Amino acid sequence: MEKRLSHLVKCIGTTGFVLATVLAFGQDSLFIMRGTWDQLPEAPQVLRLNTSANWSEQNAILEREADLASTLVIVNADSTSHQWALLMGDTEGITIESGDTTVVNLPALPMGTYRLGLIDGEGSGLGAQSMLQVGLQSDANLALFHWNLCDWETDQMATWSSGTEPDPTATYVPNYFSINEQTYPTTLEDPNALVSVALGDTCWIAVANHGQMDHVLHFHGFHVEVLTSNLQPARIGWSKDTVPVKKGEGLTVQLVANQAGIYPVHDHNLIAVTNAGFYPGGMLTQIIVDP
Amino acid sequence: MSTFQCILRTVVLISTAWLATSVYAQQQPPQLFSGMEGYTFLPDGTPVPIWGYGWIADGFITLPAPLLTYTEGESVQLNFTNPSPESHTIHLHGLDVDQANDGVPGTSFLVTTGGEATYSFEADYPGTFLYHCHVTTTLHLTMGMYGMVLVTRPDFTLYEGGPAYAEDVPLLFSDLEIATNMDPVGSYPFHDIRPDVFMVNGQSGSQLEAPERIVHFEPGQPLALRLGSMAYSRVVCQFPAELNATCYMSDGRPLPTPFDPDALEIFPGERFTVLIDPEPGWDGSLPCEFWSMVDETLESVENIKIRDAALGVTQLEFTGAKGYPNPAREHITWDEARQIQVWNAYGVPVADIRFEQGVLDVAGWPVGTYVARIDGGRSVRFVVTE
Numbered sequence: 219m220e221k222r223l224s225h226l227v228k229c230i231g232t233t234g235f236v237l238a239t240v241l242a243f244g245q246d247s248l249f250i251m252r253g254t255w256d257q258l259p260e261a262p263q264v265l266r267l268n269t270s271a272n273w274s275e276q277n278a279i280l281e282r283e284a285d286l287a288s289t290l291v292i293v294n295a296d297s298t299s300h301q302w303a304l305l306m307g308d309t310e311g312i313t314i315e316s317g318d319t320t321v322v323n324l325p326a327l328p329m330g331t332y333r334l335g336l337i338d339g340e341g342s343g344l345g346a347q348s349m350l351q352v353g354l355q356s357d358a359n360l361a362l363f364h365w366n367l368c369d370w371e372t373d374q375m376a377t378w379s380s381g382t383e384p385d386p387t388a389t390y391v392p393n394y395f396s397i398n399e400q401t402y403p404t405t406l407e408d409p410n411a412l413v414s415v416a417l418g419d420t421c422w423i424a425v426a427n428h429g430q431m432d433h434v435l436h437f438h439g440f441h442v443e444v445l446t447s448n449l450q451p452a453r454i455g456w457s458k459d460t461v462p463v464k465k466g467e468g469l470t471v472q473l474v475a476n477q478a479g480i481y482p483v484h485d486h487n488l489i490a491v492t493n494a495g496f497y498p499g500g501m502l503t504q505i506i507v508d509p
Numbered sequence: 510m511s512t513f514q515c516i517l518r519t520v521v522l523i524s525t526a527w528l529a530t531s532v533y534a535q536q537q538p539p540q541l542f543s544g545m546e547g548y549t550f551l552p553d554g555t556p557v558p559i560w561g562y563g564w565i566a567d568g569f570i571t572l573p574a575p576l577l578t579y580t581e582g583e584s585v586q587l588n589f590t591n592p593s594p595e596s597h598t599i600h601l602h603g604l605d606v607d608q609a610n611d612g613v614p615g616t617s618f619l620v621t622t623g624g625e626a627t628y629s630f631e632a633d634y635p636g637t638f639l640y641h642c643h644v645t646t647t648l649h650l651t652m653g654m655y656g657m658v659l660v661t662r663p664d665f666t667l668y669e670g671g672p673a674y675a676e677d678v679p680l681l682f683s684d685l686e687i688a689t690n691m692d693p694v695g696s697y698p699f700h701d702i703r704p705d706v707f708m709v710n711g712q713s714g715s716q717l718e719a720p721e722r723i724v725h726f727e728p729g730q731p732l733a734l735r736l737g738s739m740a741y742s743r744v745v746c747q748f749p750a751e752l753n754a755t756c757y758m759s760d761g762r763p764l765p766t767p768f769d770p771d772a773l774e775i776f777p778g779e780r781f782t783v784l785i786d787p788e789p790g791w792d793g794s795l796p797c798e799f800w801s802m803v804d805e806t807l808e809s810v811e812n813i814k815i816r817d818a819a820l821g822v823t824q825l826e827f828t829g830a831k832g833y834p835n836p837a838r839e840h841i842t843w844d845e846a847r848q849i850q851v852w853n854a855y856g857v858p859v860a861d862i863r864f865e866q867g868v869l870d871v872a873g874w875p876v877g878t879y880v881a882r883i884d885g886g887r888s889v890r891f892v893v894t895e
Contacts, residue, residue: 390804393700431803432743434776436602438611441762457762459603460778479608480616486778487741487802488647488699495698497647504616 265346277348284353329353330446331468361421369429395490395500402502439481478509559653574656602639636761675730707809758782836892
């Protein structure tokens with residue numbers, strides 16, 4: 219009873235703090251939430267970063283201006299503590315206890331796509347990781363899309379959900395692959411995963427790989443230019459139809475829609491265009507260019 | 510008109526018609542077909558079923574599929590026929606063709622059993638590209654339905670204003686899982702495909718040491734290594750310094766800044782063009798590592814042999830591999846052969862014979878193409894006619 223009361227007081231305090239902070243500084247917040255991922259038939263319990271206390275299966279995207287330091291309010295609405303980090307190779311995070319609220323500093327960053335989220339085993343294993351877009355919204359005439367890539371092993375997720383740690387020596391056999399926590403064909407229902415533009419448009423796509431393995435995206439019909447990359451800076455400026463996105467990488471590509479039609483984009487590691495082993499599925503979406 | 514003139518005119522007309530037919534036939538673009546009844550052989554001689562493409566004129570499929578070569582600026586008409594029991598397509602990977610010619614079921618078109626199609630596109634950019642079937646891609650590709658496309662320039666420069674070179678060397682990396690190829694129907698689920706054979710141009714291990722697999726060079730005459738991957742693995746080519754390698758292109762586009770690679774990573778579907786101008790007298794290997802994309806395990810290292818031509822180009826040994834007559838009606842002979850294993854076009858073993866004279870009796874065999882493996886070594890094809 220005492221514990222419940224304490225939790226209630228914490229929640230009320232947190233809500234008040236968040237409201238006051240937003241009113242005072244215009245800051246946005248991320249809530250660490252636990253819920254059911256109904257997208258998969260197994261309906262696993264997962265963790266997500268949501269913009270409010272309302273559950274969403276998709277992680278929220280954060281935006282910041284380039285070269286400008288800022289802060290972010292994080293609310294741990296989960297029942298256990300977690301480690302938070304701006305994932306740029308950081309190995310040490312900030313511990314946020316269950317029910318606690320923390321304000322974290324985001325450094326001034328050059329334009330690009332970055333990763334942030336939970337780095338504790340359960341937090342990352344259950345998918346509470348997302349994308350920080352820096353300086354990508356500056357041109358209002360440029361359409362911007364985003365792809366949070368991830369691979370999942372449902373057995374591993376079930377183990378984390380049960381409160382135990384998976385056997386680190388067990389072979390990893392991912393059986394789901396997602397874009398924005400959607401698997402094909404549901405990716406086509408996500409306005410950020412489906413790239414829908416008009417002939418002649420130029421758009422940017424922010425891509426982050428939160429999975430446990432590298433992925434490689436093949437664009438049908440187009441070459442894209444690599445604009446930013448945190449792990450493969452030597453490839454900035456390359457024109458590619460097949461773009462590796464390494465584990466932990468954030469990159470941005472530019473696409474010029476120079477021909478009309480419907481063109482797939484998919485992981486060319488072909489185990490990743492499946493759902494539970496069945497083709498087609500997984501990390502597959504489309505570019506639709508209206509004439 | 511005299512009788513002589515009449516005969517002469519007739520002869521001229523018939524000759525003209527024959528010549529016109531011959532010339533027309535020569536001008537017809539080559540035609541690909543798809544098949545699901547081929548074999549590749551592992552270094553230990555084990556036959557592994559493959560699906561793939563081949564030239565109609567050859568009548569058999571290969572692993573990888575035939576190299577397609579075009580000239581920059583060419584308007585390409587690629588004819589394709591599918592006599593196999595399943596639908597297939599050709600996806601022209603990296604050539605940025607329009608939706609209609611993209612080779613993707615649902616957004617483009619399928620070529621069903623017995624069907625024919627023509628893929629049309631402009632070869633606008635010189636470079637290294639790929640092609641593969643896009644039907645149930647995870648399965649059809651691992652079964653072997655892929656090949657390389659080269660778009661080159663007549664002046665032997667990589668691109669306008671780019672470096673000159675002497676010769677193209679296509680090197681296509683791929684892999685397969687034996688269990689999947691042995692039982693494609695029972696290979697679901699696909700997410701756990703884990704290759705266990707790792708290949709360069711369809712060859713692995715000791716097969717890459719065969720004389721015809723050795724890349725020969727002449728100092729001062731750069732070779733263009735056309736590197737492409739249809740593997741599930743991440744390939745890392747470890748360039749020895751003596752190769753004097755420079756990477757100029759990726760995915761059919763010039764790089765903003767060429768670089769000298771030490772360890773060049775090639776992910777599934779990627780291509781690179783690397784010029785090498787090895788040190789005179791060099792005789793060594795280009796090690797190519799195959800890493801699991803899932804858990805970063807080093808699965809295999811395949812070595813591409815590179816040798817100064819001045820050290821001698823090994824003459825190919827065909828002893829025992831050339832059977833005669835071919836096509837055959839009653840018997841076919843391989844001199845000095847002691848053992849022959851034969852599969853028919855459906856991959857069914859039809860003979861496994863040890864003999865003294867190297868003569869195989871094929872009288873009464875069904876007409877068709879057969880694959881023979883001589884003394885556990887080279888595989889050759891022969892045809893039985895009526």
